[in-house]
Amino acid sequence: MIGIFDSGYGGLTIFKEIEKLLPEYDYVYLGDSARAPYGGRSKEAVTRFSREAVDFLFKKGCSLIVFACYSASAMALREIQQKYLPTLRSDSDDKKRNVLGVIRPVVEYAATRSKKQKIGVVGTRGTIMSGAFEVELKERNPKLRVVSRACPLLVPLIEEHKHRTPEARAILHEYVAPLKKAGVDTLILGCTHYPHMLTDFQREMGKGVEIFNPGKIVAKSLKNYLTRHPELEPEMAKKTSKKQNGSCTFFTTDDIVRFKEFGEKFAGIKIGNVKKINL
Ligand code: DGL
Numbered sequence: 001m002i003g004i005f006d007s008g009y010g011g012l013t014i015f016k017e018i019e020k021l022l023p024e025y026d027y028v029y030l031g032d033s034a035r036a037p038y039g040g041r042s043k044e045a046v047t048r049f050s051r052e053a054v055d056f057l058f059k060k061g062c063s064l065i066v067f068a069c070y071s072a073s074a075m076a077l078r079e080i081q082q083k084y085l086p087t088l089r090s091d092s093d094d095k096k097r098n099v100l101g102v103i104r105p106v107v108e109y110a111a112t113r114s115k116k117q118k119i120g121v122v123g124t125r126g127t128i129m130s131g132a133f134e135v136e137l138k139e140r141n142p143k144l145r146v147v148s149r150a151c152p153l154l155v156p157l158i159e160e161h162k163h164r165t166p167e168a169r170a171i172l173h174e175y176v177a178p179l180k181k182a183g184v185d186t187l188i189l190g191c192t193h194y195p196h197m198l199t200d201f202q203r204e205m206g207k208g209v210e211i212f213n214p215g216k217i218v219a220k221s222l223k224n225y226l227t228r229h230p231e232l233e234p235e236m237a238k239k240t241s242k243k244q245n246g247s248c249t250f251f252t253t254d255d256i257v258r259f260k261e262f263g264e265k266f267a268g269i270k271i272g273n274v275k276k277i278n279l
Contacts, residue, residue, distance in 0.1 A: 001025070001026045001027065001028060001060070001061050001062045001063065001233075002018075002025050002026070002027050002028075002062060002063075002064050002065070002066065002233075003027070003028050003029075003030065003057030003058075003060065003062035003064070003065035003066070004018070004027055004028070004029045004030070004065075004066050004068050005029075005030050005032075005050070005053045005054070005057060005065055005066070005067050005068060005069065005072065006029075006030075006031050006032070006067075006068045006069040006072070006192060007031070007032050007033075007035070007036040007037055007038035007039075007049075007069050007071060007072065008031045008032065008033040008036035008037070008252075008259075009031050009033065009259060009262055009263040009266050009267065010068075010069065010155075010191070010192030010193050010266070011029070011031065011068030011069050011192055012029070012031075012068075012263050012266060012267035012269060012271075013192055013193075013195060013196075013215055013266070013267050014066075014068040014102060014192060014214075014215045014218050014219075015027070015029055015068055015248075015267070015269075016215065016267050016268070016269050017213075017215035017216050017218065017219040018066070018068075018215075018218070018219045018222055019248065019269075020219065021216075021219040021220065021222075021223055022219070022222065022223055022226070023245050023246060024245060024246055025233070025246045026246040026247050026248070027246065027247070027248040027249070028057060028060050028061075028062055028248070028249050028251065029248060029249070029250045029251065030053055030056060030057060030251045030252075030277075031250070031251070031252045031253070031259060031263070032049055032053060032252075032253045032279065033252045033253055033254035033255075033258070033259055034252075034253035034254040035049055035253065037071075037124070037155055038069065038071040038072060038075075038124070038126065039071045039123075039124025039125055039126050039127065039152065039155060039191070040124065040125055040126065040152060041071075041126060042126075043075040043076070043126070043130065046071060046072055046075040046076050046126060047075060047076040047079055047080070049072075049076075049279070050067065050072045050075075050076035050077075050080060051076070051080060051084055052279040053065075053072075053279065054080060054084070054099060056251075056277065056279060058088070058097060060249075062097075063095065063096060063097050063098075063232045063233060064097070064098055064099075064100065064226075064232050064233070065097075065098070065099045065100070066099075066100050066101075066102070066218075066222060067099065067100070067101045067102060068102060068192065068218075069102070069192060070102055070103065070123050070124065070127045070190045070191050070192060071123075071124050071126045071127050071191075072101075073101030073102050073103045073127075073132070074101075074103060074123070074126065074127040074130040074132035074133070074190075075126050075127070075130050075132075077099065077101040077103075078132075080099055081098075081099055085097070085098070085099065096229075096231050096232050097232075098229075098232065100222070100225065102214065102218050103132055103133060103136055103190070104136060104221075105214075105217050105218050105220075105221030105222075106188055106190070106214045106217055106218065107133065107136040107137050107140060107188075108140065108221070109212070109214075109217045110137070110186050110188050110212075111137060111140040111141050111144065113186045113210055113212075114144070114184075114185055114186040114210075115185060116183065116184075116185045117141070117143055117144050117145060118144075118145045118147070118182060118183055118184045118185060118186075119137060119144055119145070119146050119147070119184055119185075119186045119187075119188065120146075120147050120148070120149070120176075120179035120182070120184035120186070120187040120188065120205075120209075121133045121134070121137075121146060121147070121148040121149070121187075121188045121190050122148070122149050122150075122151050122175065122176070122179075122187065122188070122189060122190060122191070122194060122201075123148070123150065123151070123190035123191045123194075124150065124151075124152060124155065124191055125150040125152045127150075127190055127191065128148045128149065128150040128190075129150065131148075133146065133148065133188065133190055134146045134148060145182070147178060147179050147182040147184055149175055149176070149178060149179055151171075151172075151175045151191075151194075153171050154168075154171075154172070154175075154191070154193060154194060154197065155191065155193050157171070158193045158194075158196050158197065159193070159262075159266075163196060163197050163200070164200075168200075169200070172197070172200055172201070172204055173204060176201065176204045176205060179205070180204070180205060180206075184205075184209065185208065185209055185210065186209065186210045186211075187201060187205055187209055187210070187211045188214070189201065189211065189212075189213075189214060190214075195213050195214070195215065198211055198213060248272065249272075249273070249275065250263075250271055250272065250273065250274045250275070251274070251275050251276075251277050252274055252275075252276060252277075253276070253277060253278060253279055254276075255276075256274040256275070256276050259271075259274050260274050
């Protein structure tokens with residue numbers, strides 16, 4: 001079983017692509033809506049929340065968890081992978097488990113696309129301040145020039161359906177100005193919500209700048225990872241051969257009706273039963 005974790009329902013846009021590409025798996029989606037948004041919170045808080053989510057999803061039986069949230073991937077993932085996961089491994093429990101994020105696959109893709117070796121990154125304040133994209137991009141190619149910009153007003157504008165207003169255009173125009181000035185030729189939309197504004201970013205940046213939907217890249221990379229790590233989901237081999245469809249259970253830490261209604265509208269998918277939990 002694969003766990004998908006996000007601060008709320010933004011990660012549903014990534015889950016949608018994962019499920020499309022890998023329908024044979026069973027999923028558990030957890031949205032920590034009661035404490036969203038994560039983008040303006042401290043690294044300490046996001047790491048604590050993410051650790052609680054990891055505990056919950058492992059207890060539910062997941063062997064692999066995907067942080068479908070850029071803010072959690074940027075602020076909490078490394079610490080959880082390097083310090084927390086090793087503490088969960090004991091002699092009596094040799095179950096294979098791992099946690100993956102969304103930054104690396106997107107970085108791997110973008111680094112191959114930029115001809116001018118100038119890449120722009122937009123995301124929440126926490127994501128940009130963490131420097132995670134920059135670190136990963138430079139690890140791939142030290143010659144890359146990375147220009148990042150936090151766009152903290154975009155998440156609330158998108159959630160309130162105000163992202164196509166003249167005010168939103170003016171805000172976006174101001175946000176991307178330094179990226180345009182730097183002459184980036186590739187732009188990473190480093191937030192679950194921004195693909196809703198992909199055409200607006202494209203209009204602002206111009207046709208010469210490549211902007212892609214990261215969800216599809218994350219899904220492909222996950223498929224590749226699972227092929228290389230059959231030990232994580234031994235049951236899968238059986239299922240795949242029968243082409244059976246998996247299931248998904250949704251959990252939220254806040255109101256279940258709101259999660260279902262907003263989530264379905266936001267991601268354009270059908271959400272079955274939603275259960276409420278406290279982390
Ligand atoms: N899911 C978050 C991200 O991708 C956006 C919403 C939030 O700030 O929690 O960064």
